[in-house]
Amino acid sequence: MPSGMVALRIVLVFAVGYFLSYAMRSVNAAIAPLLVSDLSLSASELGWLSSAYILSFSAMQIPVGIWLDRYGARRTESTLLLVAALGAGLTAIGETLWVQSAGRILIGIGVSACLMAAYSYFRRCFPAERQPRLVMYMLISGTSGALMASQPALALAEWIGWRHVFSLTALMFLLCAGAIFVFTGDLDRQAGANKQQITNASFFTLCQHPFMVRVLPATVFTIGGFGALQTLWAGPWFTQILGMSPDRASQTLLYMNASILCSYFLMGELSPRLIKRGVSLLNQSVGALIWLPICIGVITFWQHSASWVLWLILAPAIPAMFLLQTQAALEFPSAVAGRVLTTYNLLVFAGTFVVQWGFGALTDLFQRLNNSPGQSLTYSMACLVMLQVLGLLWFFIKKPDGSIRT
Numbered sequence: 001m002p003s004g005m006v007a008l009r010i011v012l013v014f015a016v017g018y019f020l021s022y023a024m025r026s027v028n029a030a031i032a033p034l035l036v037s038d039l040s041l042s043a044s045e046l047g048w049l050s051s052a053y054i055l056s057f058s059a060m061q062i063p064v065g066i067w068l069d070r071y072g073a074r075r076t077e078s079t080l081l082l083v084a085a086l087g088a089g090l091t092a093i094g095e096t097l098w099v100q101s102a103g104r105i106l107i108g109i110g111v112s113a114c115l116m117a118a119y120s121y122f123r124r125c126f127p128a129e130r131q132p133r134l135v136m137y138m139l140i141s142g143t144s145g146a147l148m149a150s151q152p153a154l155a156l157a158e159w160i161g162w163r164h165v166f167s168l169t170a171l172m173f174l175l176c177a178g179a180i181f182v183f184t185g186d187l188d189r190q191a192g193a194n195k196q197q198i199t200n201a202s203f204f205t206l207c208q209h210p211f212m213v214r215v216l217p218a219t220v221f222t223i224g225g226f227g228a229l230q231t232l233w234a235g236p237w238f239t240q241i242l243g244m245s246p247d248r249a250s251q252t253l254l255y256m257n258a259s260i261l262c263s264y265f266l267m268g269e270l271s272p273r274l275i276k277r278g279v280s281l282l283n284q285s286v287g288a289l290i291w292l293p294i295c296i297g298v299i300t301f302w303q304h305s306a307s308w309v310l311w312l313i314l315a316p317a318i319p320a321m322f323l324l325q326t327q328a329a330l331e332f333p334s335a336v337a338g339r340v341l342t343t344y345n346l347l348v349f350a351g352t353f354v355v356q357w358g359f360g361a362l363t364d365l366f367q368r369l370n371n372s373p374g375q376s377l378t379y380s381m382a383c384l385v386m387l388q389v390l391g392l393l394w395f396f397i398k399k400p401d402g403s404i405r406t
Contacts, residue, residue, distance in 0.1 A: 007126075009183050009184075010121070010183075010184050010185075010187075011118075011134065011137055011138075013176070013179045013180050013183050013184055014073075014077075014114075014117065014118035014121065014138065014180070014184070015118075015137060015138060015140075015141035016141070016176050016179065017077060017081065017111075017114040017117075017118075017176050017180060018114045018115050018118065018138055018141050018142045018145070019141045019142065019144055019145040019148075020084075020111065020114070020145060020169065020172055020173060020176060021084075021111035021114035021115065021142070021145065022141075022142035022143070022144075022145035022146050022149070023145035023146065023148050023149040023153070023169070024053070024084075024088070024107050024111060024149075024169065025053060025054075025111075025145075025146075025149075025227075025231050026145065026146040026149040026150070026230065026231045026257075027149040027153050027165075028046070028049065028050045028231065028232055029149070029150070029230070029231055029232050029233075029234055029235040029253060030149055030150045030151070030153045030154045030157075030235060030250045030253060031153060031154055031157045031162050031165075032046060032232070032235050032236065033239075033246045034154075034157055034158075034162050035049070035162070038162070039096075039097060039100065041097070042364065043236075043360045043363050043364050043367075044357075044360045044361050044363075044364045045097060046232075046360060047232065047356055047357045047358075047359060047360025047361065048101070048357055048360070049097065049100060049101060049104060050104070050231065050232045050356055051353050051356045051357035052101045052104040052105050052108065053104045053105070053107055053108040054108065054349050054352050054353035054356060054357075055105070055108065055353050056104075056105040056106070056107075056108030056109045056112075057108035057109070057111065057112045057349050058346050058349040058350050058353055059109075060080075060108070060109050060112035060113075061112065061116070061342040061343065061345050061346035061349070062203050062342065062343070062346065064076065064080075064112050064113045064116060064117075064338070064342050065116070065338045065339035065340075065341065065342030065343060066338070066339065067113075067338070068113065068116060068117060068120045068337075068338025068339075068341075068342070069120075069335070069336060069337070069338040069339055071189075072121075072186050072188050072189040073113070073117035073118065073120055073121040073184070073188055073338075074180060074181060074184045074185070074186055074188075075181075076113050076117055077113045077114060077117040077177075077180050078177045078178070078180045078181035079177075080109065080110050080111070080112060080113050081110055081111070081114075081173050081174075081176055081177035081180070082110070082173075082174070082177050083106055083109050083110035084106070084107050084109070084110020084111050084173045085110065085170045085171075085173035085174045085177070086106055086110070086170075087102075087103045087104065087105065087106025087107035087108075087109070087110055088103070088107055088166045088167070088169045088170035088173060089103075089166070089167065089170040090102060090103035090106060091103030091104060091107065091163075091166045092163045092164070092166035092167040092170065093163070103166075110173065115138060115142070115345070116338065116341045116342045116345055118134075118138050119135070119138070119325070119326075119329065119337070119341045120188065120337040120338040120341055121184075121187070121188045122134045122135075123329050123334050123337035123341070124187075124188045124334045124337055125187045125188055128330060129272065129275070131326050131329075131330070132267075132268070132271040132272055132275070132281065132323065132326060133268050133269075133271070133272060135322070135323070135325075135326050136264050136265070136267055136268030136271070136319060137268065139264045139319060139322060140261060140264045140265060140268070143257055143260050143261040143264060144261060146230065146231075146253075146257040146260075147254060147257045147258060147261060150250050150251075150253035150254040150257055151247075151250040151251050151253070151254040152254075153165065153250075154246065154247070154250040203339075203343055203346075206332075206339065206340060206343045207343065207347075209331065209332075211327070211328060211331050212328065212343070212344070212347075213398065214394075214395060214398045215324055215328075215395065216347060216394075217387075217390065217391030217394045217395070218289050218324075218388075218391040218392060218394070218395050219324065219344070219347045219348055219351060219391075220347060220348075220350060220351030220354065220391065221351055221355070221384070221387040221388045221390075221391045222289055222292055222293065222321065222388045222391055222392070223321055223322070223324070223348050223351060224347075224348050224349065224350065224351015224352040224353075224354065224355055225296075225351060225352075225355045225384050225387070225388060226292060226318065226321070227348065227349070227351070227352035227355075227356075228351075228352050228355035228356035228359060229296075229355075229384075230256075230257075231352070231356070232356050232359075233356070233359050233360075233377075234253060234256070234311065235249050235250070235253060236377065237299075237377060237381070238252050238253070238308065240373050240374050240377055241303050241374050241377055241378065242303065242305055242307065242308060243305065244308075252308050252311065255311075255312060256311045256312055256315065259312040259315035260315045260318050260319075262315070263315045263316045263318060263319050264318075264319050266316075266319075267319035267320060267323075268319075271284060271319075271320075271323065280327075281323045281324075281326055281327040281330075282323075282324070282327050284320045284323055285320050285321055285323050285324045285327070286395075287317070287320060288317035288318070288319075288320040288321035289321065289391075289392055289395060290392065291314065291316070291317040292314055292317045292318075292321065292388070293385055293388040293389055293392060295310055295313060295314035295317070296314070296381070296384065296385050296388065297385045298310055299311065299381070300378060300381040300382050300385055301378075301382075303374075303378070324344075325341065325344050325345070325348075328340055328341070328344045329341050329344075355384060359380050359384065362376075362379070362380040362383060363376045363377055363380045364376075366379045366380065
């Protein structure tokens with residue numbers, strides 16, 4: 001088990017990779033006005049441009065899980081980050097929607113292992129009681145990336161141009177790939193993997209596990225739905241519903257991500273203590289699955305200028321919500337940690353893709369039915385809330401299997 005400076009070095013380089021990954025996932029929410037103006041995008045086209053990242057990211061989860069189990073986190077992530085660098089460079093020079101989409105797809109492929117590589121490494125090399133805190137460290141780095149992708153990213157894009165932002169990101173991907181290859185070892189590979197377990201752990205077998213079945217709808221529509229709002233549709237909501245300027249909207253995104261970041265710090269300390277008191281990771285997540293739809297429901301129908309505060313109030317639910325993934329990893333042997341984590345991650349990003357693109361498509365549909373842009377966004381948000389409520393009902397109705405550790 002790594003300790004001291006070795007452990008710190010391992011966590012740090014993985015955290016930098018996830019920082020860049022989450023920044024690229026979130027940046028369109030802040031620079032959306034610049035993209036729309038420069039590329040003449042409709043709402044559905046903007047949704048597709050962001051969803052292209054999610055689509056390619058999701059499609060990579062199954063092979064990434066296999067590679068993590070067979071080749072380890074070091075080789076898998078450092079190689080894929082080179083693809084991300086290529087995608088960022090293509091995005092920086094692309095003049096058409098299709099070229100931009102290709103760039104976003106390559107970025108999605110390239111960063112597809114950034115979080116799961118770290119999680120699988122941690123699952124194999126660190127004891128179970130340290131998992132929640134390590135997870136929070138990674139989520140803190142991701143939220144820091146989202147923070148940089150809000151007001152700071154908009155300010156930088158307005159200063160040097162959004163294309164140069166992607167050029168700079170391409171260079172950072174290259175540096176991060178080198179750091180991961182050089183400064184992490186193969187301790188996760190040395191931990192060993194039972195080849196028979198790896199062979200039998202197919203995607204559909206993992207999805208049929210009672211835990212996966214129970215949390216599937218909530219994972220897709222609640223966790224994935226929040227990801228779609230955070231990384232894209234929160235920005236248009238602030239500008240079109242609450243009447244904010246693009247600058248004020250990006251500031252609000254900054255405040256929201258800052259509140260989530262603080263929640264991760266708090267949960268990193270609180271979760272191990274709750275476990276010691278008998279409150280399982282699953283039970284910690286239940287409150288989040290209830291709180292988030294309530295907050296988004298109120299956001300949908302209370303459209304006062306002060307309602308942006310509600311986007312801060314939902315923050316405490318986010319860390320506990322993502323502990324479902326850690327619980328999923330602990331349900332299986334460490335030998336298949338990569339496969340399990342990427343399977344769950346695929347469900348999350350499938351939800352993000354469906355909601356991110358579907359939200360834009362629904363908004364365009366409601367506008368064609370003679371609704372104003374604001375009304376159309378409101379109706380789309382209401383549809384999301386209904387799906388989240390249905391997912392929550394399934395979670396409670398579906399009887400827990402005895403194999404699930406509580």
